[in-house]
Amino acid sequence: MFCCTKKINSFFFCFAIISSIWIDQTIAQEVTEGHSYTPASLSQEPVQVKKELFPTSSSEVGDTTFTIYGDASIPFKIYFVNGPQYDNIFNPNPTGIILGNREFNFFCSMEKSIRQNYSNVLEAKEFEYLGRSYLMLVSFREDCLGDNCRYRCYNVFDVTDPAQIRQTSFSSLYQGTDSFGDFNNDGKLDFLRVAPKPPKDQQPGELVNNYLITAYTMRRGIPKQLTDQGNSYYLYVEGDEEARQFNVLQAYWFFNVKNKEGSDAEPTTYFAEYISFDPMYRYLYNPNGVRIEKNRWSVLITDVGDLESAQEHCHIVQEYEIEDVYIMIDQYSGDITYQVFAGNFVSKESAESYLKILNSYGVDGQLTDFLKSY
Known part of the structure; x- marks a missing residue:
């Protein structure tokens, strides 16, 4: 695959995609006993790939390099800003995608916080x-060390309406478009996340061939498990190096699955979803209770007395085209309260831009500096 995007003081990855791998499209409920999945x-129903995209040209405008995908249904370009002032660690080069006359950043997590x-x-x-209609871009995970190099970053854009493009991001072992489908038969697109999960008797240094597969639906750009x-619905499996083919060891799935002996895999809720809100520490969480890395700047929207109300406020703010909303628990004001924030930024300017959007909707937010608070 031809790559034009440049990065100073960083490895430049260029790959050639020789051919697509066609996976057997056997319907899940019709697999034979003992058949691997x-x-x-x-x-x-499998995903229908419409087009495989490659860069058609590149250009330089000032200090910015553009990699142009002109053959896409909605042409887009990936930008990369060059300059000696940038450092890979302390001041990374700005980069992102311009799609449908909108600028998007690249992420590698469902919270889209970093x-x-x-x-x-x-x-x-x-x-x-x-x-x-969807556009899928796959890249390496940035913290590519050890087992992390087995992960890929997915940035998926719902481009059905060019005026209302929504972005979903997540990381998973590489599966390409096989990661997507309708797994719970509700008529909406879902995706699978595949993550290595070693057994208890795993020896240090051994390659992990056991995986936890969980399913999510794409809802307004924010995945919901x-x-x-x-x-939580899940499959705990044993498979090949990329989990392209696997046998089920343990399951709590949408239909009965078979283990490698051909018997029904015993349903269990061992890996049940765990909401990890902890009032003892001022962590930042997404509305589903997943703790994320807290940056410096955000906008405080409100504080309420219970978790359910805080989650509902998050969903209301998402209607304002602000997708990254968070909850933090405040136990220092007497009673425990749940604070709702919009944004999680390194720069004050980014938080101020969110504040302007909220003000336009009549929301009186408060600029918050996490570094100086408490």
Whole structure:
């Protein structure tokens, strides 16, 4: 795959995609006893790849390099700002994508709290599913050390309406478009996240071939884990190096799955979802209770007396086209309160831009410096 994007003092990755791997599209509920599974076989209907995308040209404008994808349904360009003032660690080069006349950053987590500082695309594809159109970009995970190098970063854009593009990000072992499908049969696009999870008897230095597979739905650009009365749907499996083919060891899934002996895998809620809000520490959480790294600047929207109200306020703010909303617990004001924040920024200017958006909707937010508070 031809790559044009440059990065100073960083490895430059260029790959050649020789061919696409077609996975057996066996319907999941019709697999034979003892038959191993593939990610694609877990969905009733496979994703239809519309086009594989490659850069068509590049350009230099001032200090910025643009890699242009002119053959896409909605042409886009990836930018990279050059300059001696940038440092890989302390002041990374600005980079991102301009799509539909909007600028997006690259992320590698569902919370989208920390942007990626390089933009070398390994795979770019357009696909359609259940009447909607999507653009998928896959890249390396930035903290690529040890087992982390097995992960890929997914940035997926719902481009059905060019005026209302929504971005979803997550990391997973590489599966490409096989990561996507309708796994709970509700008529909406879901995705699988595959993560190594060693067994208890795993020896140090051994390659981990056991994986935890969890499912999420793409809701307004913010993934929501698929659960059943608080229990997360999951598969604990043993497979090849990239979990492209695997046997089920343990499961709590949408339908009965078979283990490698051909018997029904015993359903268990061992890996049930855990909401990790902790009032003893001033951590920052997404609305689902996942703790994230706290940067310096944000906008305080409100504080309420219970978690459910805080989560509801988060959903209201997301209607204002602000996707990154968070909750922090304040136990120092007498009673425990749940504070709702918009944004999680390194720069004050970014937080101020969010404050202006909120003000335009009649929300009287308060600029907050996490470094100086408490």
